[in-house]
Structure formats: structure tokens, C-alpha cells
Amino acid sequence: MAFQNQVLFAKDSVYVHINVQDTKDKDAHIAGRVFLLNKPEGYFIEWKAEDVLNLETTSEEWDVINYKNDREGDSVSMNAKMDARRKYNISFDILDLKSFKRSAPNHGWAYIIFILKDGTTFPALHFHNGGSKALLKELENFIYIRRSPNDPRLFLVKDHDPEQLSQSINELSLFTDSSGAYVQNFVNDSKHGLSKKFIKSPYTTTLGGFSKVTNFLRDVLMTPENSQNLVRPQSEVAELLQDDIPGMEISQLDEPGFEMITKTKLPPRPTVKRGDPLASPQWNSFFDAEGRISKVDELKDIIFRGGVDPALRSEVWKFLLGFYDWDSCSKKRTDQRKRKVDEYFRMKLQWKTISAEQEKRFTLLKERRGLIDKDVMRTDRTHKFFAGDKNPNLQVLYDILMTYCMYNFDLGYVQGMSDILSPILVVMENEVDAFWCFAGAMERVCHNFEMDQNGMKVQLSQIHKLMQIQDPELCAYLEAHDSGNFYFCFRWILIVFKREFHFHEIQRLWEVIWTDRPCSNFHLIISLAILESEKSTLLENKFGFTEILKHINDISLSIPLEETLRKAEGIFLQLRDYKKLPISLKEILGLLPPAHVPASQSMENSMFMGSTSNSSSSLQQEAGVKVDTPTLMAGGAGSGASSVKGVTRSGSGSDLTKGTVGAACSANVARSIGMSARYGGGARQSNGGGAGGNAGATCGMDDVHKVFT
Template sequence: MSSSRFPRNFTPPASPTASYYDISDDDENGYSTITNTSTGRSVKLLYSKSKVYVHPTPSKIDNIPGFVALVQQKPPPSDVPSTPPAVAATLLLAWLPESALGDAYDTYVKVDLIDAEAPPRQSYLVPPPPATVYAPGTSCVGNYAFAVPVSQIYSLLIRPPNFGWWWGSVIINTRAGDSFPALFFHDSECASTIAQSKKRAKANFDPFGEGGALYWGGDEVLRWLRRYVRVEKSEVEPSVYLVEPSQEDLLSFGSKPVTVGRAGESSTSGGAGMDPFTKMFKEARWGFLEKISRVTRFTRRTAEDILDSPKVPLQVRRLLKNPDVVSLQDEFDSARLYLARWAMGIAEQSEKERQQDHQVVWANRDALELEDSAVGEFEILDLESGSTKLDSEKRKPVSLEEWNRWFDPKTGKLAIATNEVKERIFHGGVEPGAARKEIWLWLLEVYPWDSTRDERIALMNSKRDEYVRLKGRWWDDLDRRNNDEYWRDQKNRIEKDVHRTDRGVPIFAGEDIPHPDPGSPFAETGTNAHLEQMKDMLLTYNEYNTDLGYVQGMSDLLAPIYAVLQDDAAAFWAFVGFMERMERNFLRDQTGMRAQLVALDHLVQLMDPKLYAHLESADSTNFFFFFRMLLVWYKREFKWDDVLRLWETMWTNFLSSQFHLFIALAILERHRDVIMDHLKQFDEVLKYINELSTTIELSSTRVRAEALFYKFQRVIEAADRKSGFVPPGEGSCEMRKRRTGSICGESSSSSCAELTSGAASNKGKNVQGRNGEIVPNVSPELWALLNRDIVRAK
């Protein structure tokens, strides 16, 4: 984190002259103004929130836990503040590290756990927080503590938690132009936020906060402030909240959108022919530039990259391309830099949090030494030899004729070993057409592998009836449902996503029937029968899985299944089977995606320490550049037909239920030289990987991923041999790989302890083998990659 982020000498204004609260005589004796820190007297603690971190560096180990709090100082008794500015001057928004609280820690915890909209009626007095932020660069944890009068807060830059950014964050900007350290809300650790989320979900099935967003700790800070002062959300940039804004502020930052007339019309009599945004910019020019000059500066290159991002508001991008604005940027270079921060919050993005305690799977230096040694465990496999070399017959797709030969003609029960079937599909895939329509129902657990023909007929009839019943819950209740805000929101999300999913695929192309809903935004363009079936299935899944509902990305997973099966009931239950393993990708707390990125981190660190060291130097070991690929299983990275072949390969779980991580490793290995020779920054890695979309060749990637899996297996077996560890009752890594039951990671249980090879007691350390050699500490995340059981959401 840049040292320019921290103001050095922040001094609050003079204390107001009266207390906003009536307090007892006992309390009054210890109730103090913030500036009187030497007397040991106290301030009133109104609100607090625990597990709010400052991240001084990108490394997780340096994160500092603390409390964000709203406190009130006691002014002299001559005046009673009756106006919002006077009230705001009595209040301070503060952050204090846990280690600096001393005996007051329990009080902060107690106030945090009070479940009430208003401040506690009882007065909780605590020592005054510091009135300045010490210059960074020293080792004292307490140096990041600060307290700022609410009356001096100009704006809050708020980024709620979202896919790719694990923790929500708040940056406080003062009227003097200072920006305090970003505060990151680790809500999964905060007892009060967890309790509030559960309470909301139980009371009204609404775990979301303002505007439909996920409820998080930052919502509480906004609620505290809005109790006492006016807080306006910018409509030009939704992440900016202005505190007690002036009319100039509203003009500069756009609390209300500027109305743009039709082409050829004059917006105002004095601005005929002038673009309204340019006019607004010119009118607010000097006030705007004054604010710009106060804000933390970032590199021009980073700002340009961010401003070219599609995430930047369209109005801002258009504004930046206007000749007058370009000229202004040249005149006042920090204008572009400010807009970059204003639009994207680039300051916090540099943190790139890695949401789990970093565990060194293998120290890079040690691993590199071993790789160059004579041990031979890290030799590169010949992709066409050994375990990956198969005869051409096994690489051919499974036909319906071949599939039918595997069944007993009398009972219709599978007559060969399930593992044989899965191996054949894993290496050869399935022929398009009738074969896929049948076999996918097995791969997606609609049919049990040990079922008879009669059992399958009865099962499908039952599932068709159940689908009709589930669909009827909302279909027969549309009048009431359409008046429910949550339902309408989900319906609109589904419709929007379906109408832009795989429209280049013939079955989803075109609009050949009128839209059944005249109120739909797509009513004028029309629709087609297959799009409507997709919508109905996703609405029914929303009814089936009420805990999760519909989340963006699910339409990408359903489309291939429906396109192959073209049977709504069968496709629905196949989709349900797919979601059993994919649900964790869509959890709103992102624990599922976080676990997979951590596992990928450990896998690359173990398998290619040189590449890992390079990614670490490029600040890219959060592996966020693989987020989209893992989220929807490479749906955007491969061509349509290749996606179908890849998915059926991974559905077999033949080598691992998390084989998709070895696909990721194979992609990295394929582009290893380019990454190491030419990509030095996170944004370069992200851009390069994103631009691989639809250019990745499937066949070689699958073979490479399989080879890497066998290489990984050899490394783990070697680690076992050298450490002398053999789990009770199991004599080989192969046996452990095939064990059933819960696996390590998200679905961990006591049985997982047997798989850690002593890792629990040596977490983050390499261990010494029987002969004194270096042996990697195999993490639970790595052991889990040897398991075939599907990892399901908790």
C-alpha cells in the first residue's frame, strides 16, 4: 500500500460546546473530548463492528484486525448542538487495531453484539481513539489507528463484496483531501454480521441489504452515519457516497443524472449544441479540479488501463473521449488519474486479497533445488508416453451402439465395471446425438449406475411428475408472484441472462414467436420456444433451491444440457445434478470459489515452483485471472463443441472430481514461456489469459492435464515414501485416492486428518524425510485433488 495513502498530521476541529446525549453524573466524570487524550478520560462508544482489517501490504500475513467504531465526544456544556453539522462535529468515525484496545476490547465486542437500530441506552465509555494517523513505515501496529470527525468526512468510497473481491471495503476521504487506509470487512469472521444475516434470512428471506446487494458490514457503517447526517449516493458512480454534500458537490459528482435531450435539441439556452456532460464538466471545472488535486495519485498507466475497462460507467468513458475533456486532461493530468480511482476504486484493488491464510506448500528455493537434483520426481512427462498413451480405439467417442452393448439385455443393468465405462468416456468422450442424450443422464446422476431398465423408466416418470409439480408452484401463482419484488427481480435476471446466452448456437438463435409477457424488455424483439423453456427451467430451479435461487452464470451451465437433451424435464434434473457440484461456485460468501483458487495456488506452487515464483513477482498468485474459467467450467474459453466434450470428460470423475483444476494447470503450462518471458504485471497476466477465449485447443489440453495429474500423483507418492507416512489400513497413495466419504477442503471432517500426512502439525513448513531430504508438506487442499467424490456445498 502506498505511503501516500496515509495523512500524517490530521487534526480535528475544535470541540463543540454541548453533548448530544444526556448521561448520568457518573458517566459525565469520564466523558471527554477527543483532543483531551492525555487525561485518560473517555468517549462514548455508540456503535462498533469487529473483524475490520487494514491491509498494509498485499500479503495476508500483514493484515491487521481491528474495529471500526462511531464514538461521541463530550463538548463543554455551554451549547446544545441542534443542527446536523453541530451533531456531526460531536461524532468521530474511528478504526482501532485489536491489539491497541487493551481492557476496552470487551466493551467494543459487547457493543458490536448489541442487536439494535439505535445506540445502546446504557453508556459505554472507552478511552479516546487517536486524533491523528501516524506516518507509515514504522513497525508499530497501532500506527494505522485513526479517528476522523464526521463533519470532516467528504465522501466514502464503498465496494461491497462481489465475485473476485472477497471482502467489501470502505475508504474514508476527508474535506481536507486526505484518504485513510482502506478498511476491509472480513464478514465471515464477524459474529454480529453473521447473526444479522441469519436474522434477515429467517425473518423475511432477505439476506440482502440496500438495493438488493449482499448484506455486509459496510451497510452498518452507512446506517450509523445516516442516523446523524445526510449521506447521498452518487448516481454517476454508485461506489461513491457523499457526506453532507453541497450543491457544488452534487454538480461535480452527479448525485442526480444530467438529462440528455434528443439529438438536435438544446439542453439549455446557453449551451446549444454542447454535449450536456461537457457543459456540466466546464461549469464545474475549477471546483472539480480543486478536488482532483487533493486525491491520492496513481500511475498514469494503471489509470489508463482502468478507464478503458468496460466496468467504467459509459458516461465517464464518453466524457473522456470528448476533445475538450482530452485537452483538460493534458492541462491537468491528475484529472484522468482521479477519474480512474473514482470509477473503479483501483487503490483497494491492488490489495488482491487471497482469502485464506497463506500456506507455503513448498518453499520456492527448496523446490527449485529438488527440481534440479537427481531425485527425478519433477521430470516433465512425455505427453504421449506412459499413463497417457492409449490406443486409438480408446480415444474414439462412445457410440450408442457401443453403449448398449455394455448392458445386460434382460435386466437392462450395466454389465461391466462402472470405472471401465468412466475411463472410456474420459478418454474418448461421447458421440453427439442420441448417445449423448442417453449417457449424459448417467454422468449427471439422473440415473444410478446400478439401476435396471424398469427402475430407470419408473424413476424418469417420477421425475417428470416432480418437475411439473415444482413448475406449477410459480406457474399457477403468477399473479401473486409478479407483485413480489424478489420474484420479479429473479425473473428479470433470468430473462436478461437467457436472452444473451449462446445466441450463436442454432437452437437459441433467432426470435420466431411473440414474447408471452408484454411487459418484458424483450417484448418487441420476440423470443423462441427454446429460450422460453430455458427461462422456465431456471425459474423452476429458483423454486427448487430456495436457499441459493438463481445466480448469474447458471444460464451458461444449463444451455449445453438443454441443447443436447431438448427435453425440459430431463434437462432440468440433469441440471440439478450438475449444480450439485457447481453450487459452491455460486455461494454468495464465495467460499467455494475461494477454496478452488487456494487449491490452484497450492497446485501450481507444488508442480511448477519457477512459474509460481514468477506469478508471485507479478502479484498474480491470487489466480483471479482464472476466476471466470473455474466459475462456469471454461464455457467461454472453448468452442461450443469442445465445451460439450470437456464437460463430459470431467463429469466422469475418473481421475479426480476436481480435474478442472488440472485443466487450469495445463493451460498455464502451455503458455508458461510467454507468461515468464513477457508478462510482468497482474494486469498483463489477466489480459493475456482473458484473450485466450475460444483459442484453446481441447485435445492437447486434455492430454496435458492428464499427464500433469499423473505427475502430481507421483509427487505425492514420493512425499509419502520419503516421510514414511502410511495412513492406518492403507498401504498406497492409489488406495487413498480411491477412498470414499468426505474429502478435505470444504467438506472436511475428522477423516480428513488422515490425509494430511502430518500437515496439520507442520502447516506452512516443509518436512524432513527419513533420510534427511526435503519433503513437501502436502496440504489438505492437495490431498483433496486425489479424491473422486464430488465436492458439494455445505
């Protein structure tokens, strides 16, 4: 209280972008102000959300968030929205700063991502009104910053050393207008031994083009040196995983000739272009007179290249996720849907009709109910669709997951499933459709969730194998830092990047992945692409096991999707065209002609390909994976467009809810278990209808509307 925090720098209109449905949402950007403060404890960088700021202006205390004692820090009484914003507040001692990334300002506004010594990586601060450069200039008065020779966006903070600071820092002028130029640091660090001197020698600083070689040497030479501020040797943590997870042991000499591999020379990476999302006229043009999709492969190519217009998703996803067969006509789809509605309610009744008495003797079901109950309350609650207490959509999420337990009782409910379901439900806005599409999506990833976790282990080791070829340098670094098990990718793989991207982005990513293009297991290549983008940060900060884990956890929601997809496809093309690509990798990517796949291995492989893919399986694409050029439909040959109208609507709406429940139970039972709401059509499909069912419990459309409006 006595000490007035001295504000050395302040700038408003600095935003944190959070995970909401789309970027147009006004809640997507939280406005705030960034400060550089001189506090009694040291120099701090802070960012505070604006609402919070206004409310706190009465208090001269800056350190409300971190240093108040328990009771004062009580946030329960504060209103929820403010609380939700406040959680993004940032505050750290600049001596903990390890490095930061600053985007090229010519791409719109600049943003800065601060990375601390322990690997903590804060969300990007977007300077909508400029000021990032000014902040960094101010910062240069207190810490010594140099630009990474390998990644122009990355800046490294040298350990605090007054001597170095006194060297005319301003000469470096990192953040003047000529900031595009590399600024090299030739300062020798006398504190460290021979190896470091070797590294600091002009090899690294001048021969940028040979950085790969020197970096590799550096890794070898410098492996024991990381985590400066922790006294305990990393080795304890380090022993982890390598030998503890059965099936996770990864031999560094796995492939014959480890040394050779470090010299892999992949073909140059081709430039990849992404396309526009599949839009309505184009989509309609694919249907013939019977409402059958005429050129499935071409359609999938378009979806792979640009995704799907959000307005079309609920229909297109039904094909991608096996709700409808790709070769079905509209008549068949009407029947398919009807059957699926019946089937769903039959399964839902199975658990709905288990009495409390029964459940006492049905521990397994009771436990699953408890798990689902807890996780539903913790899934995407910041998203509009699930926000607020007593949001009815939470019940739908719950019901679908419970019904899935009946559908796949052997698997049951495993944490992560609610993450898979949530974006699908948001798109479908309909319980039955969402259930079946979820079941289709699970079909692709159910091995992630199985008891022995073998599916996860296999995939993590496949990333390792791929990286040995794709980026031996990074691979060697990770191995040398106890991360060769790729455990830090666990969340990525388990829920297919669900928590790593913003909500609207994950929908795009998933529809791209669901096309099974350009190869099998493309999600593993996406992992390689993300890691490649983080390579400089990991290597130049000399991150060890814990820092890598933390950094990778923390970059969630700041990974650029389209750039990553371009990069991933580029990596795939390099691997595909690499003459010496080992058979085992061809197999992972589905590049072997079917005949060459040994039976046992093809089974392992197929479990990641997803059974919902078209019968012309990815394996057969070996001969001609046509991904180089976007095969966009020119103008979407309009023929047949009109004939398709109504395809998407047929058999939807209230008619489906009639008769279906009756098929499984009497109207009374159905009512008594509360089945009138939410069941068949969503609000969007309510204009369907017509062919009424013939039995039992009808569901009021009012209820349906209530749920989905």
C-alpha cells in the first residue's frame, strides 16, 4: 500500500482473443491494457482486462490478483462475466521472461506471445492500436534481448546480467523501424565452458544458412544445460516415460543407421494453397436427379482444401461422419434417418428406464453417470451454446453421452468424449443427428479411449517415427530432452486438437481431417507441422522435458490453423515424394498399395483410418494422391442443382419424432420419462414434416424450439 507502483509504460486496446464460436462474436476479443510496472518486488509486465480494470480503479493496489491473501482475493461474489474476463489477466516478473514471439506487424496488428523460463506461454496479446514496439523498446532498458537467428519472430532474453546491460543496448535497435534486419550478438559468455564458447562462436551467429548443422551440434553439446533456475537435476523427471509406459519405449536406434537419418534430405517443400469453403450452390451441384452425390472424390477434395461453409455443415457432416452413405439417394437417406431415429430412442430408453433401485445394483452404470455428469458441467462452458446455469443443451450433451454408453457399452464413457461431442452438437442442433455423427466421429478415434491406451501409444510413437525422417534435428533434440515419447502431444491426439484451436477452427480442422485426405493419419502430420513452428522456441530456449510439456500445453488457442494446414500438407508432399521413405512410414500414411500391406499391420493401420471413410479406401490412393492442385469446381456446374433442393430437408422435423418413440415404448412411458422434448428435429428442420408417424408419443415442436433457440 505504501509503495506506489510506478507505471513505466501503459497501452490500451490490447486484446486477448478467446475461444468462442466465431471471431465476429463481440466476446471473442477481451479488451485490456498492458503495463510495464516498477513494483517493490521488481519490474513486472501486466495485462488487465478492461472491465476488471474499471472496477479496480478505486484501489491503488496493482497486485490484487497475485498477492492478496485468500479472503480478499475471493472472487465468488463478483459477477460472473467479470470473473470470466479476469481469469485472463497476466502478470509476471520480467526476470522470469525467457523469450517472446512478435508477429510481423505487416499482417494486420502485431501481437506478442510472452514465454517464461519454466515454459509458461501466455495467450497472444494483440495490439489493435499499435504499441507493441514501444513496449519492447521500454523493456530493452531492463533486459537484454536478441533476435533468434532462425526465426525472425522469436526474441530471446539473455539471463539478467548488469554488465551486459551496460553495453550499449541502444545500438542494437531491435525495435526501430529497421527491425527486419538481423541483429547479431557476438558477445562471448565467459561464465560458461568450452562447449558454450563453441556455440557462441561465429558459426551460429553468422552462418544462418548452416544453422541446422550447428544447432544439431549444439544439442549434442549442450543437452545437460537447461532449466537454470531449478536446483534439482532434471534427470529425475527425465527418467519418466522412457521406460515406464509399456509400449512407449522408443529406441533411438529404431531405424537402421541413426546417423544417416540425421542427414535426411527430403525433396523441397512445395507451396500449398488452401481453397474456399464448400458453399451452397457448389454443394447442390453435386447431386443428381435422385439426390445422389455424383463425384464423391471431387467433393472431398474441395472439403479437404477449404472446408465447409458453416451453414452447410449440418448436412455435409452427416456424410463425412457416416450418418448418410455417400452413395445414397435422397429416398434412401429418408429411410436411413428414420431408422436411426428409432434406433437412438430405443437405446436412450434403455438407460432412461433403469430405476434408482436398479441402479443401486448397477455400479458400472452409476459410475458412468457420475463421470458424465461432472464432465458435461466442464465442457465448453464459455461457448454460448453451453453457457449459463441450467442451460438445456447440457442435458442434451448428457443424454447423448449416456446413450453412447448403451451404444458402445464396452467402451463406456471416457474423459475427452464430451470434447468430441460438443462441436458436433453445436453444428447439428439436434439430439439424434448429433448422436449418430458423434458415433461416427468416435469410430475414427475410439482407439484413443480404450482401456489399455494402446491406440494412444501407437500414435505417439508414429509421430516419433515420422519426425525421425521429417526433422531429424528436432527429433534428436526432443530425444535428448526426455521427450522422445511425445507425451506432450497426448492431448492433441486424444481429442484431435479440440482444445488447441478456437471453436470455429476446430470445426474446420475436423471436417478437413474427416475427408481422409491427403493420406491416412494426416493428424499426425499436423502434429509435425505445429512442432515445426515451435522448433525455434523449443531449441533456442533450450527447453527441457518440463518446459516443453508446459509450452506445448500453453500454445493452445494460438496456433494458426490455415498456416498449419498448409505446412502439414507440404510436409506430407515432401514425405510422399521422398524416394527413401521407409516402408513403415508409407504404411502409417497409407501410401502402400493394398497388396503390399502385411495383414497384421494393415489392421493396426486401419484403426486410424476411420471406418466411415468411403469404400475406396485411402490405401488405394497410393497410386495417385492428387493433392498438389486444388480441384475446385469451376463455378459449380449448375446442373442438377434444383433437383437437390429438399434433399437435406426430407424426413426431418416433427414427423420423425412421431412413431419412433412409439416403436420402442408406449406413449405413456415415453412421456413419463420426459421424452417429449428435444427428440427429433431441431428448430432448423421444423419446416420438414409431412409424413406423420403412426404411433404414440408425439413431441411438441414448442419443446423442440425451446431447446434449440
